[in-house]
Amino acid sequence: MKYKLSLLIQILILIAFLFLGNLKIVKAVENPLAKTNNLFGIHILNESDIKDAANLVNSSGGEWGYVTLVIRKDERDTTRWQKVFDELRRHKLIPIVRIATIQQDGGWEKPVLDETDGWVSFLNSLNWVIKNRYVIIGNEPNHAKEWGGEVKPEEYADYLSTLSRKLKEESGDFFVLPAGFDASTPNSDMGMSEATFLQQMVEYKKDIFSNIDGWTSHSYPNPNFSGSADAEGRGTLKTYEWELEYLKKLGLNKDLPVFITETGWAHNTEDVQNGYKATHTISSNLKWAFSEVWNDPKIVAITPFVLNYTTTPFDIFSWKKKNSDSFYDFYYEIQNIPKPKGQPLQITTGKLLFVFVPRILKTNNKDYGIGLFENSGQSIWDWDKFTQIKKEGETYEIKPFSILNNTEPGERSVVLYSKI
Structure with a gap:
């Protein structure tokens, strides 16, 4: 016994x-392109849009598409965002989180280095959906309105390098992405061309890109968000190609996977008087773009702006109709495209x-x-x-x-x- x-x-x-x-x-970022990847995605502004996002990017056989979402510094509530992440997990959606400050005087408050520890603590408190924790640091800092009314490449370089270093010290799973830039902005009192901004960043801090894992691109079809679907170069759907080539000229010696987190045509919101594209034209443009333009093996995710924004000034980009539960025809066009079952590591x-x-x-x-x-x-x-x-x-x-x-x-x- x-x-x-x-x-x-x-x-x-x-x-x-x-x-x-x-x-x-092992705490280290995974190559998101090493396994089957579903690059279809969408930009959302509210967690109430998660189901509609999943119905779009995971449709027609797809799984594990992407959503880009914004978290402001006054929204750093772990309980709230853990619920959001859990809901994304249930719908097999991969979050790309862009961090932001707070709106101020028609623009955005300038970030400060003293806040970086707060961001690291908050972002590390969440149980992320997959092993890679995609974080975009800031938004279009070559616009003064995005940086407290000023354009300061050196300040953004300090902020990017400091926060990226601290995130990676906390966990090697943080997949750090720089802010997307407005590639069509000229040099002016309230803006700086992306080329000039990047050049000044590198001149100030030569190793500025040593702690980033991918490239964020706002590849809009310009001019006036109404350009041709097959145009190439800066200010087109292939802006990311121009950006990567320019980074090589500045000394970047590593290959960066691409995240197109903003793109898309402005539409006429069923009002032919505003001069933007008709929604049926955008349908054919997007179908062409996904099949013939964005079929680049470097691209990880494409999240057009924006799923649901039915008030000015961004209603011209919204995929959802105003005062309706239905969407514009390009939503259904993309929904019908066959998609792969992504295999992200969890x-x-x-x-x-x-x-x-x-x-x-x-x-x-x-x-x-x-x-x-x-x-x-x-x-x-x-x-x-x-x-x-x-x-x-x-x-x-x-x-x-x-x-x-x-x-x-x-x-x-x-x-x-x-x-x-």
């Missing part, structure tokens, strides 16, 4: 040793909290046990299939007993588990 009790205790200790605690995960970890039955149940040449697990990772454990967990080169599989209920991060479930 003592021998059997001792053996049972040893088995329990062994199982606890194998499962207790989180898996050891951290899949679990904690064994209690053993009901050790791994002594045999079936199909495997030893199974029954235990209470907590989902401590990012992925959702499906109730109707096994989820694989890796630990130190060995693979285990678990399957929740909960009928019709998946196990989300932070939740607990009784599971069947086995070593593969």
Whole structure:
């Protein structure tokens, strides 16, 4: 009897040793193009638009499309944004987070270095949807209205380098992206050309791009957001190509994956008098762009601006109609394009909290046990299939007993588990 009790205790200790605690995960950004990637995305301004975004970018066979969203410094509420991330996770949407200050005098308050620790703490407090934590630092700083009424390339360079360094010191999973620029802005009292701005940044801080992992582009079809779909160069749908070539001239010696987080045509909002494109023209333009222009293997995501903004000044970009639950025809045109099932890496970890039955149940040449697990990772454990967990080169599989209920991060479930 003592021998059997001792053996049972040893088995329990062994199982606890194998499962207790989180898996050891290497903290480093993943190449988003290493596996199947669904580059379709959309820019959203409110979490209430998540379902409509998913119906667009994950339609026609797709999964794990992208959404670009903005978090202001006065919105750094972990509870709120964790709920948003959890909802994105359920809809298989990958967030690209652009951080912002607060609106001030018709523009935006200038960021200050003293705020960087607050951003790092907040962003690191969230359980992100996938392993790569995409963060865009700022927005169009070559516009004075985006930087407290001034254009200061040196100040933006300090802010970008400081915050990117601190984010990566906190977690190597932060995938840092610089602000997208307005490539069509000329030099003036209230703006600076992107070329001049970038040149002054590099002259001030030669290693400014050492801590960024990708390139953010606002590849709008100009002039007047009404340009040709097949035009090339600065101020077109291929602005990103001009930007990458210019960065090489400035000394950039690494290949950067591209995130087109703003693009799209202004439309006539069903009013032919405003001079913008008709919505049916935008439909054909976007279809052409996705198939013939943005088929570049360097592009990770394309998130046109904007899904739902039905008041001035951005109603001319909105994909949703004013005072309606329906959308303009280009929403449905893009919805009908076949899309791939993206395969982003998620951290899949679990904690064994209690053993009901050790791994002594045999079936199909495997030893199974029954235990209470907590989902401590990012992925959702499906109730109707096994989820694989890796630990130190060995693979285990678990399957929740909960009928019709998946196990989300932070939740607990009784599971069947086995070593593969």
